[in-house]
Amino acid sequence: MIIDLEQDSTASSTLTADVCIVGAGPAGISLALELARERPDWNIVLTEAGGPENASQAEKDIYKVALGEKNYSVLDISRRRKLGGTSAHWGGWSKPLDDTDFEENPAWDLPSWPISKQEVNKYIPRALTWIEIDSGNFDISDIRKTQSGKLLPLRKDAKISEQLFRFSPPTRFGDRYYDDLKAQDNLTCLLHANCYELTQTGDKIISAKVRSLNGADVEIKANNFTLAMGGMETTRLLLNLRNDEAANGEGIYSDHLGRYFADHFGVRPGEILAPEGLKYSRFGDASGPIMPVLTFSPDSIRTSHEHNSCMMLQASAAPDSLLAGYGGAKASGFHPNQYWHYSIQMIIEPRPNPASTLTLTNERCALGLRRMKLDWAPHEDDLASAYRLFSALGDELGQTGLGRLHLTKPNSLDVRANVSGACHHLGTTRMAANSSDGVVDTNLKVFGQQNLYVASSSVFPRYGYSNPTLTIVALSVRLAQHLASQNGAAA
Ligand SMILES: Cc1cc2nc3c(=O)[nH]c(=O)nc-3n(C[C@H](O)[C@H](O)[C@H](O)COP(=O)(O)OP(=O)(O)OC[C@H]3O[C@@H](n4cnc5c(N)ncnc54)[C@H](O)[C@@H]3O)c2cc1C
Structure with missing residues (x-):
């Protein structure tokens, strides 16, 4: 089912779900549909900031980011705010990461992927189907x-x-999977539903609050939450959750959050x-x-x-x-x-550089979220x-x-x-075996949180040169299987 919050004033102000996914780009759409099909006994809510059409100026304004010394000339074109996300204008170049991308480069003194290439490769065939490569x-x-x-x-x-x-043809996820989202009985896809807050009790997320820019407000209560808002906005929501608290802990409080920003x-x-x-x-x-x-x-x-x-x-x-x-x-x-x-x-291949950062400024967007500053440092x-x-x-x-x-x-x-970027937002919520080395664990769960996950290229700990979307979707399929194998409570 698809509900557009800007059109439909009858939308309930509270929804309950087994899993709530924020962001409907390639990561969010593949995750939501895989999960809904795998668990017909579950309710899935997929909440997307945009609609099927291109973003308005007011919607684009939410993405504004301050730049540090180095220009990042592709900033404005590198993120779309609409159903299907940035696949609305991706180029379709695809390949799995190479063997050496999973290995540590001893000169860098940083752990590489904590899961093997074989583990990611198990999900590549499904991911290829999503992006329509035969x-x-x-x-x-x-x-x-x-x-x-x-x-x-x-x-x-x-x-x-x-x-x-x-x-890939290239697959435009919003157009290609619109009918699938609409037809899936146990899936509610909210459009023009901008997530502006996650509420939490201790280490558990209780709800995601979303609203349209014309006023409709919905609170989604769920057992598990996944952020699939693209590498930059996912990092932004996590930084907003941390707010001004010290970066001396794990997960949201990890000093790694927002570091290692990279683009090919x-x-x-x-x-x-x-x-x-x-x-x-x-x-x-x-x-x-x-x-x-x-x-x-x-x-x-x-x-x-x-x-x-x-x-x-x-x-x-x-x-x-x-x-x-x-x-x-x-x-x-x-x-x-x-x-x-x-x-x-x-x-x-950019070397992951801790000095390349996304940080919060004190300026807020129309949703009340603090904006970010990008200090891109290849x-x-x-x-x-x-x-x-x-x-x-x-x-x-x-x-x-x-x-x-x-x-x-x-x-x-x-x-x-x-140098200018290729519009791939990598590294700012890196995956690691231990909380001292990254933000999310090998199941993509934020360290120190019971029920908060990330599906994005921001989890890549080493980048190679391969364009990221095939691997993003493979990780989403893997996450769907992980979540689906749980008994319904926080996974
Ligand atoms: C010009 C261009 C060419 C590219 N070419 C290639 C290529 O050839 N090969 C390749 O692999 N990759 C390519 N990419 C990158 C590719 O588009 C991304 O890797 C891919 O779209 C990432 O998918 P995603 O689902 O993680 O994020 P996105 O596609 O960015 O989707 C994120 C979604 O989250 C939504 N969202 C954001 N904030 C909120 C919020 N607060 N509440 C609710 N929803 C929110 C957005 O509206 C969006 O729909 C290209 C990108 C660009 C810009």
Whole structure:
């Protein structure tokens, strides 16, 4: 059932539920429907700030965030306030995290994922169904069998290896799952229902208070609560719950809450001359749209403690600058009609940096929630490692005689100052095995709270370069199964 609080004045002022989920983006919608289907004996309430249409100016104003010294130019476009959340304009790039993303980077002195890749992978097939990707084969060696002409013949001991992206149509969760939300008898989806307060007794959340901007107010009492409001707003509600209390405890009171804010960001360091027809960019295969990318090999990441970043190649029609630089086609042995120029685009794995923060200001939005300030601080290692990856590709091309590399934009102050994000909000409620290392436990429950959970990329403790939504949805499916296996009281 769907009730729009702005349209329907008959909505009850109190609802009771087994589980209340706040936020109906990919995380909230997949969690709510999985749970409602798994537990037909339960009532689920899903409460969403927006409606099916685009947010009004007054609604957008609720998202305003003050910026620290560093600009975060994608701030306004990186969050949508409508049913389906930011999937209203996501790009659909999808892949599971790599093996090394689950491992600790000894140079960082921070725990990585407290659950294994195998554990997350159990839920990837379901998550792929939610985002409408048919093939679950992310093994690049299978693609190599049919597409070898499009890939570099890398040496066995090369520092470089490859991984594979697939693409969602992209699924717009609000449109695609509207009818499912409406048809699900044991699910009530409230629209224009902005959560502005969680009430609690001791370590237990009792209710979520929601309201429309035109005055309808509903209190949802439930056994369990999950915040699925996107990485920034979820962090904001938790910070508001802590308010001015000291950050010297666990969960909401953890000093980790609001730290390690990260976004994937990119850089275009230069170009290469390499055999024609390489396809480290999106193309169609019998299994659907795919995109091979170049990365450090797992061995390089493990032994040299590199970041797990990736490179894509874009064939460019640039003038023959490389050939000229190497003394022309004759001297270099590269024949223009067999070799192409490619510009290189990288997606960089950000190192989790405790100095990169979301904190509360004293200004309040129309809902009465304190606003946030973002001090985005990418770690200086991020770009240094990315440039080493670029050089490693140059070494591989040089040693195999396959091509040449040309650095056009060195790692400079200017490059570092002008990186912009990819709209992925990571890390500010990190998952950990112990409350001393993070905000939520391995079941995504906030440490120190009986019945409060988080479904968002804000729980990622290490980020890799993979776009996050497939993993977000896999974690939501996993959370649905965890909650559904409980007896109804606080899980
Ligand atoms: C331009 C762009 C391109 C992207 N491309 C990709 C891509 O190619 N691949 C990829 O994996 N990811 C991509 N992303 C990121 C992707 O959109 C997010 O990872 C994904 O939407 C996160 O899902 P979510 O459910 O956690 O949060 P969201 O989608 O942000 O949903 C959160 C929901 O919570 C609601 N909400 C917020 N506050 C409240 C409140 N107080 N009360 C009630 N509800 C509230 C919001 O209205 C929203 O509906 C892209 C993002 C952008 C902006």
